[in-house]
Amino acid sequence: MNDDELKRTIGKLQTDYAEQLPGTVAQMEDLWRRLVAAQIPPSRLADLARMAHSITGSGATFGLPEASRAARDLELFLDKLKASGELPRPAEQTTVSALLAALRQAAVPT
Amino acid sequence: MSDRNHRAILEEDVFTLTDKAQNELRGSGTSLAPSALEVLVLIDGMSTVGETAARVRTIDKGAVLNILENLLYDGLIDFVKDQAGSLDFVDFFQSRGPVEPSMEATAKARKETAATTALLQQQGYFVSIARRARARKKSEATRMLSVLVVEDEPSLANLLKHVLTSEGFDVRIAQNRDEIVAEFRRPQHLDLVLLDVVLPDVDGFLVLLKIRQHPELKTLPVVMLTAKATRDAVLKGLAGGADGYITKPFEIEVLIKAVNAVLGLSEAGRAAGSNKDLWP
Numbered sequence: 052m053n054d055d056e057l058k059r060t061i062g063k064l065q066t067d068y069a070e071q072l073p074g075t076v077a078q079m080e081d082l083w084r085r086l087v088a089a090q091i092p093p094s095r096l097a098d099l100a101r102m103a104h105s106i107t108g109s110g111a112t113f114g115l116p117e118a119s120r121a122a123r124d125l126e127l128f129l130d131k132l133k134a135s136g137e138l139p140r141p142a143e144q145t146t147v148s149a150l151l152a153a154l155r156q157a158a159v160p161t
Numbered sequence: 162m163s164d165r166n167h168r169a170i171l172e173e174d175v176f177t178l179t180d181k182a183q184n185e186l187r188g189s190g191t192s193l194a195p196s197a198l199e200v201l202v203l204i205d206g207m208s209t210v211g212e213t214a215a216r217v218r219t220i221d222k223g224a225v226l227n228i229l230e231n232l233l234y235d236g237l238i239d240f241v242k243d244q245a246g247s248l249d250f251v252d253f254f255q256s257r258g259p260v261e262p263s264m265e266a267t268a269k270a271r272k273e274t275a276a277t278t279a280l281l282q283q284q285g286y287f288v289s290i291a292r293r294a295r296a297r298k299k300s301e302a303t304r305m306l307s308v309l310v311v312e313d314e315p316s317l318a319n320l321l322k323h324v325l326t327s328e329g330f331d332v333r334i335a336q337n338r339d340e341i342v343a344e345f346r347r348p349q350h351l352d353l354v355l356l357d358v359v360l361p362d363v364d365g366f367l368v369l370l371k372i373r374q375h376p377e378l379k380t381l382p383v384v385m386l387t388a389k390a391t392r393d394a395v396l397k398g399l400a401g402g403a404d405g406y407i408t409k410p411f412e413i414e415v416l417i418k419a420v421n422a423v424l425g426l427s428e429a430g431r432a433a434g435s436n437k438d439l440w441p
Contacts, residue, residue: 057327061320061413068316104359108388108409109317119410123388 068113072158075102080151086138093138100129106154117157125150170229172211175241175346176204182237196220200228204238241346306352306424307331309344311368312386313360317409321355324413325420338363351381353424356403358387358394366397373402382423386411 079102085091086099103126110118128150132139139147178186182201185191191198196219203213214225232238308325312318313336325332333351335341337360344351354372358365365387372378384405385398398406404423407416420426 054327057323060323064316064320064323071316101359101361104388105314108357109314111410112320112413113316116410 065113068109069115072106072110072115072118073155075106076151076155076158079103080155083147083151087144089138093136096129096133096139100126100133103129103154106158110157115157118154121150121154121157125154170210170226170233172209172214174210175207176210176213176229176233176238177206177241178204179236179239181235182232185237196224197228197232200225201232201237204232206241304350305329305331307333307350308420309333309335309341309351309354311335311341311354311356311360311365313337313357320413321416324417328417328420330420337361341368345378353420354381354383355386355420356383358385358389358398366401369398369401369403384419384423386416 079099082091082095082099082102086093086095103122106122107119107126110116110122111120125147128143128146132143132147178201182204185193186201193201199219200213200217203216208216210226210229211222213229214222217225220228229238306329308330310318310321310325310332312321312334315336318334318336322332322334331349333344333347335344341363356365356368360368365385369383369385372381372383382404383402384407385403386407386409387394387398388409389398390408395406395408405419407419
């Protein structure tokens with residue numbers, strides 16, 4: 052694979068990533084809604100943190116640095132919450148919802 | 162029979178046929194019971210005991226284990242070893258040993274990570290190369306250098322595969338614990354592991370420690386590639402014996418430079434330059 056082919060391949064991967072990211076964030080928001088509604092156990096907060104962690108580590112590499120930053124903010128907050136093993140309190144729920152909204156905005160390429 | 166053959170058979174064990182078994186199967190007659198023969202012909206040197214037992218339809222798993230014990234005792238099968246003849250990956254995640262790095266290693270790593278926080282704030286990522294191999298050119302290698310990328314994020318794994326392949330490496334991917342063990346079981350030589358920390362079913366730091374405790378793998382270069390970007394995490398990786406630590410998100414050019422540095426590959430020996438802009 053020469054440089055031009057590699058650039059094209061990376062460009063395609065970047066596009067694919069940007070296209071699927073809003074869907075991933077929508078899944079995270081759905082997971083969060085179900086957590087708050089107690090439809091799933093609080094332990095699933097770890098899944099949400101893992102998803103945030105994944106975007107933290109990949110967003111900027113695929114040209115979406117704001118997504119990485121927003122995901123890191125969310126991940127750090129969730130890391131604190133998941134240690135308690137309980138459903139977040141109302142104030143914490145508000146913060147998570149706001150951080151998720153920020154991530155949703157950052158997931159849209161500018 | 163060696164001592165290792167006296168231990169209990171585990172579901173994760175992998176067996177291979179011995180010469181004796183090959184002769185037994187090639188011969189015109191066999192003294193083996195039909196059920197033993199049914200198990201014996203399923204031994205392929207790759208499937209685990211659990212997988213083999215699942216394929217045997219006529220008897221249950223307990224009976225398969227008994228048959229395997231008898232086949233082992235009779236010298237018809239043996240535990241799979243790697244090409245060096247001494248690896249036993251069954252115990253890769255089960256072996257006992259220190260799970261924390263030594264104080265000496267921690268002190269050394271602490272020194273190496275002193276600038277972590279400042280660099281993270283300044284450039285958004287941190288790269289630390291703790292150990293470099295003897296300088297060499299890629300052309301000196303008599304075979305393609307192999308990199309195992311342990312990464313569960315499919316997009317990143319795909320990106321790394323393309324980039325490293327274009328740099329002239331043979332790239333393998335593992336996304337979870339079983340795939341990691343499977344890759345280490347493969348006879349092909351590995352030259353470097355790029356290791357994520359947050360994996361679905363195992364902690365990358367544990368994988369690192371297990372590699373460093375393993376008699377055959379302990380010198381295998383490992384570069385941590387992770388979004389765990391705190392100073393403590395970097396310290397944990399380097400103290401645990403990582404040869405390098407790259408925080409995510411990373412820049413491709415930086416990653417390539419780090420890989421080459423750890424492998425001791427000179428600029429001239431690389432398949433492509435590290436200063437080029439790979440972004441479209």
